[in-house]
Amino acid sequence: MARIVMKFGGTSVADIGRIRNVARHVKREVDAGHEVAVVVSAMAGKTNELVSWVQEASKAEGTNFNIYDAREYDAIVASGEQVTSGLLALVLQSMGVNARSWQGWQIPIRTDNAHGAARIAEIDGSFLIKRFEEGQVAVVSGFQGLAPDNRIATLGRGGSDTSAVAIAAAVKADRCDIYTDVDGVYTTDPRVEPKARRLSKISFEEMLELASLGAKVLQVRSVELAMVHKVRTFVRSSFDDPDAPGMGDFDNPPGTLICEEDEIVEQQVVTGIAYAKDEAQISLRRVADRPGVAAGIFGPLAEAGINVDMIVQNISEDGSRTDMTFTVSSGDVDKALAVLEKGRATIGFDAVQHDEGMSKISVIGIGMRSHAGVAATAFNALAEKGINILAITTSEIKISILIDGSYTELAVRTLHSVYGLDKQ
Ligand code: ADP
Ligand code: ASP
Ligand code: MG
Numbered sequence: 001m002a003r004i005v006m007k008f009g010g011t012s013v014a015d016i017g018r019i020r021n022v023a024r025h026v027k028r029e030v031d032a033g034h035e036v037a038v039v040v041s042a043m044a045g046k047t048n049e050l051v052s053w054v055q056e057a058s059k060a061e062g063t064n065f066n067i068y069d070a071r072e073y074d075a076i077v078a079s080g081e082q083v084t085s086g087l088l089a090l091v092l093q094s095m096g097v098n099a100r101s102w103q104g105w106q107i108p109i110r111t112d113n114a115h116g117a118a119r120i121a122e123i124d125g126s127f128l129i130k131r132f133e134e135g136q137v138a139v140v141s142g143f144q145g146l147a148p149d150n151r152i153a154t155l156g157r158g159g160s161d162t163s164a165v166a167i168a169a170a171v172k173a174d175r176c177d178i179y180t181d182v183d184g185v186y187t188t189d190p191r192v193e194p195k196a197r198r199l200s201k202i203s204f205e206e207m208l209e210l211a212s213l214g215a216k217v218l219q220v221r222s223v224e225l226a227m228v229h230k231v232r233t234f235v236r237s238s239f240d241d242p243d244a245p246g247m248g249d250f251d252n253p254p255g256t257l258i259c260e261e262d263e264i265v266e267q268q269v270v271t272g273i274a275y276a277k278d279e280a281q282i283s284l285r286r287v288a289d290r291p292g293v294a295a296g297i298f299g300p301l302a303e304a305g306i307n308v309d310m311i312v313q314n315i316s317e318d319g320s321r322t323d324m325t326f327t328v329s330s331g332d333v334d335k336a337l338a339v340l341e342k343g344r345a346t347i348g349f350d351a352v353q354h355d356e357g358m359s360k361i362s363v364i365g366i367g368m369r370s371h372a373g374v375a376a377t378a379f380n381a382l383a384e385k386g387i388n389i390l391a392i393t394t395s396e397i398k399i400s401i402l403i404d405g406s407y408t409e410l411a412v413r414t415l416h417s418v419y420g421l422d423k424q
Contacts, residue, residue: 007164042080214276
């Protein structure tokens, strides 16, 4: 007997038929004698709809402003998961499985106070372990918890993955299965490159890079938690026939295992390609080149909660002035420009320019640590396709390249092929 946390994403619970299919996956594991807790997302599209209602309701008449109380946002958008946890519990009961729904506040899953993007602070595993002892399948609403102000908090988009991994860590589960609409983690988004291959294993570190650089198959925070707490995490498909041969294989279920680096025998130089659309570039022209200028620019941006990503600095020939270029996500451009304008006198720059609609393409692989020339290969391949590189950043296991967004798909496919990742 083992202990398994099973998480089902939005498309997997999109209607009652799919919820029935999900219930068959759950029943399979229960019938095999395992202790099972389930985490569910809202039905596909539901969270987006709730977010759009929040925006509509909070718009002051005659304006375009969208400032709202994040605590009410949380109360509203967390409701999608409440519906699916109840529905799945009902369907499981109709199949003879002892199940009930639990909301984040009932367990409780304690978070910090950062409403809208809260982090899980603590889950007392003994609550769910009691449910196992009672032979109950707890169906837990993902994406939500209880903040110190005694109000519902949500964990940021895609946060049900994080709920599942955090629960798996809290109950010391033998496995956390993330069921989604693809049958594993691919070398790149299979919707962009049909030649993408499914990986049987990927290291925590590479998965962390893939997720933070745009592959939304897992929320970044869920990978961090899996890495820290050594949760054996599988990404697998909910659309597979729940009773097909091998589906209940405990050690080797179909899907991708996220694991320690040394569990991977055949290590490639490049493991995957990720992309992030909707990047924007902001350039400050002719900034005085003196100590403290970078702090003067990026300090206030950070205080405003704006995430600055790639930074490029060009110093003028006489060394007195510098151009500072950096990227933020498109949604943050207006806020960033306002912050910069406000600090104009202190920072001291001549002009500010911005361009939206950029994409960041990233090449990821732990094999890069020991191989030279990986970046040069990317630059040559993109040059051959006539794709201009606007900015570059690198780390030990990744290279990120900023390009015009209209070339996103071409760039992803080009890099996927040049590193030999295409399916045979
Ligand atoms: P869920 O609703 O189950 O949480 P998501 O839509 O959040 O599912 O994540 C699954 C999607 O992630 C897939 O449909 C796929 O298009 C996308 N994706 C992006 N990059 C990858 C990748 N490298 N491997 C697998 N899927 C990826
Ligand atoms: N329903 C939430 C979202 O759409 C959480 C999740 O699906 O993981 O972001
Ligand atoms: Mg998701």
